[in-house]
Every structure is written in structure tokens, then in C-alpha cells.
Amino acid sequence: MVRNPALVADFGKTSDDYAKYRPGFPESFFERLAAHAIGRPGQRILDLGTGTGTLARGLARRGASVTGLDPAPNQIAAAAALDAAAGVTVNYVVGRAEATGLAAGEFDVVVAGQCWHWFDSATALAEVTRLLKPDGRLVIGHFDWIPLPGNVVEATEQLIRAHNPAWRLFGGSGIYPQWAVDAGRAGYREMEIFAYDHAQPSTHEGWRGRIRASAGVGASLAPAAVTRFDAELATLLRARFPTEPLQVPHRVFALIAMRPRG
Numbered sequence: 001m002v003r004n005p006a007l008v009a010d011f012g013k014t015s016d017d018y019a020k021y022r023p024g025f026p027e028s029f030f031e032r033l034a035a036h037a038i039g040r041p042g043q044r045i046l047d048l049g050t051g052t053g054t055l056a057r058g059l060a061r062r063g064a065s066v067t068g069l070d071p072a073p074n075q076i077a078a079a080a081a082l083d084a085a086a087g088v089t090v091n092y093v094v095g096r097a098e099a100t101g102l103a104a105g106e107f108d109v110v111v112a113g114q115c116w117h118w119f120d121s122a123t124a125l126a127e128v129t130r131l132l133k134p135d136g137r138l139v140i141g142h143f144d145w146i147p148l149p150g151n152v153v154e155a156t157e158q159l160i161r162a163h164n165p166a167w168r169l170f171g172g173s174g175i176y177p178q179w180a181v182d183a184g185r186a187g188y189r190e191m192e193i194f195a196y197d198h199a200q201p202s203t204h205e206g207w208r209g210r211i212r213a214s215a216g217v218g219a220s221l222a223p224a225a226v227t228r229f230d231a232e233l234a235t236l237l238r239a240r241f242p243t244e245p246l247q248v249p250h251r252v253f254a255l256i257a258m259r260p261r262g
């Protein structure tokens with residue numbers, strides 16, 4: 001995925017659907033991070049682009065001391081409500097990844113889940129370097145649906161494109177080699193990458209909600225246009241993919257890198 005200046009996405013417009021229908025990374029992702037000693041009790045972690053806090057909450061459940069940062073106050077409000085229901089505590093801050101306003105050298109780990117493509121990569125990497133402790137690490141993670149010939153993802157992407165020609169985040173593979181290139185140029189080292197496939201079960205209602213909470217629909221279309229899109233998606237699902245739950249192919253990706261020296 002690359003940033004598209006023609007698409008103006010405000011996820012604060014879709015916070016209700018986002019909170020309900022975007023559960024975030026699967027449990028297996030947190031287990032893999034734990035194998036890299038990420039998410040340990042007491043570890044200070046900053047979650048950039050936290051959204052409704054799915055990644056922050058998962059790390060806080062494991063005992064980490066987590067701060068979540070997002071530019072959308074509605075997203076942070078939804079995150080705090082979900083935290084209260086889950087019985088975990090995360091400190092939230094309104095801000096942007098490129099200029100957080102947070103103190104230097106405060107964090108053991110900085111994570112960014114499902115959001116790095118919205119940042120100016122070079123500027124965000126410089127800010128992460130400032131925020132990390134000398135031996136700190138950066139984690140860039142993604143959990144992407146995968147379009148395959150004839151599957152529900154491909155059909156849904158085609159419908160999004162018909163309703164929102166400015167949307168360009170389609171046809172992805174769920175693999176992001178450019179983030180490693182950018183991190184290497186910024187001096188990050190000891191990089192590790194992992195990726196694996198995960199079938200995410202979803203009801204028709206759940207998939208419709210997940211798509212409403214996406215950049216190409218609820219975060220960028222007018223409310224009336226979202227309603228029209230959602231009705232067409234409901235019709236498409238009944239006609240072409242009637243069996244529930246859907247098994248939606250996803251790919252989990254992560255880049256883990258050590259802070260530059262100095």
C-alpha cells in the first residue's frame with residue numbers, strides 16, 4: 001500500500017463501526033511478538049496510529065505499559081471505552097506519528113499496526129528514533145485481507161472502486177518490503193521480518209461493518225454514499241457468497257528492527 005493524496009480518509013467518521021467490526025490482529029501475532037520479547041510486563045510501548053486501540057490493548061493485556069497515539073479524538077474515545085470493558089488501562093494521546101510531542105528516549109518499543117502507509121515514512125522513522133531508548137525496537141505490523149480470483153475480497157474491492165474511484169489501496173499482497181528499505185536507510189539494524197496467512201471468519205454483518213470502517217468507504221465517503229454502498233455489498237454477499245461464516249483470507253506481516261546506533 002502507498003499513500004494516495006487523492007484519498008482523504010478520516011477514520012474518526014467511522015469510529016463506531018471501527019470499534020465493533022475491526023478486532024485487530026489475531027492472538028497468534030501477539031504470541032510471535034512475545035517470542036521476540038515484545039509485550040513483556042512493564043515494557044514501555046508506544047502504539048502509533050492506535051485507532052480504537054486493538055494493538056495497544058493486546059499488549060496491555062500482557063502487562064506492558066502502553067501509550068496509544070492517534071490524530072482522531074473519536075478513535076481515542078472509542079478505544080478508551082473498549083479498554084474499560086476489557087479491564088485494561090492504556091494512556092492515550094492525540095497526535096501524529098511524524099511529530100508526537102512526547103519526550104525523547106521514553107520507550108522500549110514503538111509499534112505501528114495497520115497504519116504505516118498513512119505516514120511520511122522518513123519523518124516518522126526519525127521521530128521513532130528520537131522516542132526510543134538506545135536499545136529500543138520498532139515494529140511495523142499489518143493484518144491485510146488478501147484478494148484472490150473469485151473470492152469475497154476481490155469482489156468487495158471491485159465494488160469499493162466502483163463507488164470510490166479515488167481509493168487505491170486494492171490488490172495488495174500483505175507484504176511490505178519498502179518499509180525495510182526505508183528503515184535501513186534511516187539506520188535501523190538487526191531487522192527481522194515474518195509473515196503468515198490467517199483465515200478470518202466473518203458473518204455477512206461483520207464483513208459489511210469491516211468494510212464500512214475502511215479507508216475507501218466510511219472514512220472517505222459521505223454518509224449517504226456509505227449507505228448506498230453497504231446495501232449493494234449486502235446484495236452481493238447474498239447472491240455470490242451466501243454461506244456463513246465467510247472465511248476471509250488475511251496475511252499478517254511484521255518488520256522488527258533495532259534503533260540506529262548513536
